[in-house]
Amino acid sequence: MGNLHTSYHTRLTSAFAAGGGQGGVRAGRMRQVAEVRTAHTADLDAGILKAARALLDDVFAGDMTDHDWEHALGGVHALAWEGAELVGHAAVVQRRLLHGGRALRTGYVEGVGVRADRRRRGHGTAMMDALERVVRGAYELGALGATDEAAHFYAARGWRLWQGPSSALTPTGVTRTQEEDGCIYVLPMAVPLDLSGELTCDWRDGDLW
Numbered sequence: 001m002g003n004l005h006t007s008y009h010t011r012l013t014s015a016f017a018a019g020g021g022q023g024g025v026r027a028g029r030m031r032q033v034a035e036v037r038t039a040h041t042a043d044l045d046a047g048i049l050k051a052a053r054a055l056l057d058d059v060f061a062g063d064m065t066d067h068d069w070e071h072a073l074g075g076v077h078a079l080a081w082e083g084a085e086l087v088g089h090a091a092v093v094q095r096r097l098l099h100g101g102r103a104l105r106t107g108y109v110e111g112v113g114v115r116a117d118r119r120r121r122g123h124g125t126a127m128m129d130a131l132e133r134v135v136r137g138a139y140e141l142g143a144l145g146a147t148d149e150a151a152h153f154y155a156a157r158g159w160r161l162w163q164g165p166s167s168a169l170t171p172t173g174v175t176r177t178q179e180e181d182g183c184i185y186v187l188p189m190a191v192p193l194d195l196s197g198e199l200t201c202d203w204r205d206g207d208l209w
């Protein structure tokens with residue numbers, strides 16, 4: 001990867017080959033090291049960004065649009081690696097969400113996916129650990145639009161389903177986005193939230209949430 005501004009959160013999963021003996025761990029017996037690295041978009045080279053996009057194209061089976069990918073750029077990425085193989089991607093970008101009369105500085109999570117054959121190994125957890133650290137340290141609120149499949153995954157991590165009406169601040173004013181109701185999750189922090197109140201996102205091309 002070779003980027004200067006990259007932080008490493010290293011974790012070992014089923015890392016050691018069977019039969020390590022009583023002599024403890026030896027590097028030569030390590031079968032696989034899994035790790036999550038975080039980096040700003042600016043510090044990822046084109047090859048890694050291309051691999052991340054390809055991974056998400058695969059994960060979302062062709063439903064990943066150029067807009068969806070663009071929504072994941074400009075913030076901090078968490079990349080899960082098994083050795084030299086990229087097996088997971090997630091990102092957090094800044095958006096403004098309007099709630100309770102405030103424009104909350106929000107860490108919005110985008111592009112979360114783990115290769116189908118590498119799921120349930122903790123990669124999603126490790127990526128979200130890294131991004132939630134960013135959210136808690138830099139923003140007033142975390143938010144994301146969840147797939148049905150991932151709803152339990154986020155809820156188990158403390159993300160709360162938004163119960164109230166969702167809307168977007170469009171060039172022609174605030175517009176309801178009722179098709180998104182029931183899919184939006186927030187990570188509450190210090191700012192008081194009324195989960196049954198209105199939540200309005202800022203404008204962008206493509207899917208608004």
Ligand SMILES: CC(C)(COP(=O)(O)OP(=O)(O)OC[C@H]1O[C@@H](n2cnc3c(N)ncnc32)[C@H](O)[C@@H]1OP(=O)(O)O)[C@@H](O)C(=O)NCCC(=O)NCCS
Pocket residue numbers: 059111112113114115118119120121122123124125126145146147149150152153156
């Ligand atoms: C959601 C996703 C990123 C999770 O990645 P992962 O690497 O499998 O997650 P983890 O291994 O860290 O799972 C952690 C826990 O989340 C829960 N979980 C994860 N996937 C789950 C599923 N499909 N059903 C129910 N619970 C699930 C489990 O409690 C799991 O713990 P366990 O394996 O000990 O039971 C992955 O399933 C994925 O890429 N899905 C397709 C794309 C998608 O929907 N992305 C979300 C966009 S909002």
